Amino acid sequence: MAASATREKIVTSADRLFYERGFEATSFADVAEAVGISRGNFYYHFKTKDQILDAVIERRIKDRHDMLDTWVDDGQTPMQCIASFIGILLMNNKKIRSFGCPVGTLFSELAKLDHPAEPGARELFDLFRIWLRRRFEDMGRTHDADALAMHILARSQGAATLANAYPDEPFLEDEVNQMIAWLDAVADQNAQKD
Amino acid sequence: MAASATREKIVTSADRLFYERGFEATSFADVAEAVGISRGNFYYHFKTKDQILDAVIERRIKDRHDMLDTWVDDGQTPMQCIASFIGILLMNNKKIRSFGCPVGTLFSELAKLDHPAEPGARELFDLFRIWLRRRFEDMGRTHDADALAMHILARSQGAATLANAYPDEPFLEDEVNQMIAWLDAVADQNAQKD
DNA sequence: CAATAATTGGGACAATTGTCCTATTCTGTC
DNA sequence: GACAGAATAGGACAATTGTCCCAATTATTG
Numbered sequence: 399m400a401a402s403a404t405r406e407k408i409v410t411s412a413d414r415l416f417y418e419r420g421f422e423a424t425s426f427a428d429v430a431e432a433v434g435i436s437r438g439n440f441y442y443h444f445k446t447k448d449q450i451l452d453a454v455i456e457r458r459i460k461d462r463h464d465m466l467d468t469w470v471d472d473g474q475t476p477m478q479c480i481a482s483f484i485g486i487l488l489m490n491n492k493k494i495r496s497f498g499c500p501v502g503t504l505f506s507e508l509a510k511l512d513h514p515a516e517p518g519a520r521e522l523f524d525l526f527r528i529w530l531r532r533r534f535e536d537m538g539r540t541h542d543a544d545a546l547a548m549h550i551l552a553r554s555q556g557a558a559t560l561a562n563a564y565p566d567e568p569f570l571e572d573e574v575n576q577m578i579a580w581l582d583a584v585a586d587q588n589a590q591k592d
Numbered sequence: 593m594a595a596s597a598t599r600e601k602i603v604t605s606a607d608r609l610f611y612e613r614g615f616e617a618t619s620f621a622d623v624a625e626a627v628g629i630s631r632g633n634f635y636y637h638f639k640t641k642d643q644i645l646d647a648v649i650e651r652r653i654k655d656r657h658d659m660l661d662t663w664v665d666d667g668q669t670p671m672q673c674i675a676s677f678i679g680i681l682l683m684n685n686k687k688i689r690s691f692g693c694p695v696g697t698l699f700s701e702l703a704k705l706d707h708p709a710e711p712g713a714r715e716l717f718d719l720f721r722i723w724l725r726r727r728f729e730d731m732g733r734t735h736d737a738d739a740l741a742m743h744i745l746a747r748s749q750g751a752a753t754l755a756n757a758y759p760d761e762p763f764l765e766d767e768v769n770q771m772i773a774w775l776d777a778v779a780d781q782n783a784q785k786d
Numbered sequence: 787c788a789a790t791a792a793t794t795g796g797g798a799c800a801a802t803t804g805t806c807c808t809a810t811t812c813t814g815t816c
Numbered sequence: 817g818a819c820a821g822a823a824t825a826g827g828a829c830a831a832t833t834g835t836c837c838c839a840a841t842t843a844t845t846g
Binding site: 399437438442443 | 792793794795796797
């Protein structure tokens with residue numbers, strides 16, 4: 399098989415395992431078994447475990463970047479874009495209830511491990527932060543766009559964490575509704591000023 | 593030294609290490625070294641690593657329980673109590689910026705590991721949830737006390753996670769102010785109804 | 787078809803892990 | 817001061833870890 403195809407399969411499996419079990423708790427052998435290749439072959443594609451982590455983070459950044467771009471390219475209004483971001487929580491609610499937020503939980507783990515890839519994980523946060531900031535700016539909130547972006551980012555993180563702790567309760571849906579209501583209120587503030 | 597004293601020192605060191613490095617990443621040897629005892633002696637007090645984790649969780653529950661009780665016993669109003677809870681974020685802001693929330697990060701890790709102590713970690717959330725619910729009930733919000741408790745819990749978790757991701761920014765303080773403002777608004781809703 | 791490069795499988799390597807045992811030292815009581 | 821039990825130190829144990837090598841196989845090219 400072409401090396402690039404095998405590499406892609408490794409990254410895909412590692413991405414899933416790092417999310418479901420955590421980076422530290424996932425071994426070289428675990429990923430190799432999930433892909434269906436030998437550990438020796440594995441070494442041919444990735445020399446160290448940290449290299450896999452880097453590739454997984456890169457993949458996640460690309461995936462999220464593409465997703466965010468889609469909404470903008472689809473011609474959604476800035477407010478619809480932000481609502482779509484909030485909607486991620488519902489779209490992935492099953493996984494989030496089981497394993498939390500892929501961005502937040504990875505960052506937390508790497509922060510504790512003092513891992514060199516921590517800045518890479520923070521880039522994932524930055525990606526959403528900057529994109530959200532831009533949407534709020536387009537809504538006319540040039541003065542507090544970043545604060546609003548951080549606020550909605552924090553709310554999402556908190557909702558994901560508690561949804562993970564209480565997966566059987568309809569908490570996530572409630573919190574999403576509150577966030578949408580908050581977004582409406584922000585938009586109303588704008589309307590009054592105009 | 594008395595066995596109970598050594599045991600306490602072990603739990604204290606393990607508590608700190610599990611918080612700063614994570615449970616999985618902290619080894620038997622790490623804790624023993626931090627306490628200043630041999631691994632053999634360690635085994636005399638705790639037969640398995642999971643037993644240490646159980647003791648750490650028990651300790652955390654007791655500590656938080658005592659802290660919450662203090663505020664109520666001090667004669668604070670329900671609203672002051674909730675404000676004190678929010679104030680934890682500022683009180684521990686240095687640690688939170690470095691390692692996140694001790695409750696949330698531990699739960700996330702154990703959830704990923706599918707660890708038997710996961711319910712114990714959830715108890716920590718329950719402790720805060722039930723205590724907060726009670727305060728909101730005392731404020732007269734009998735109909736939505738639990739939803740309000742979950743909301744403030746989620747906001748705290750999100751604030752801690754992002755403070756961990758952006759430790760050098762004054763985000764945590766901003767978010768705390770917003771949470772206090774939210775609490776004031778909830779109280780105002782009550783006043784209007786009365 | 788031959789030869790060269792790309793890809794793979796199987797296993798070796800030292801280090802670390804959680805667990806466990808035993809010999810030794812300390813502590814308190816008669 | 818002798819003795820019993822509590823407490824400790826040091827190391828053994830198999831299993832697993834990340835890392836690495838090398839021979840065998842596959843794919844590509846002339």
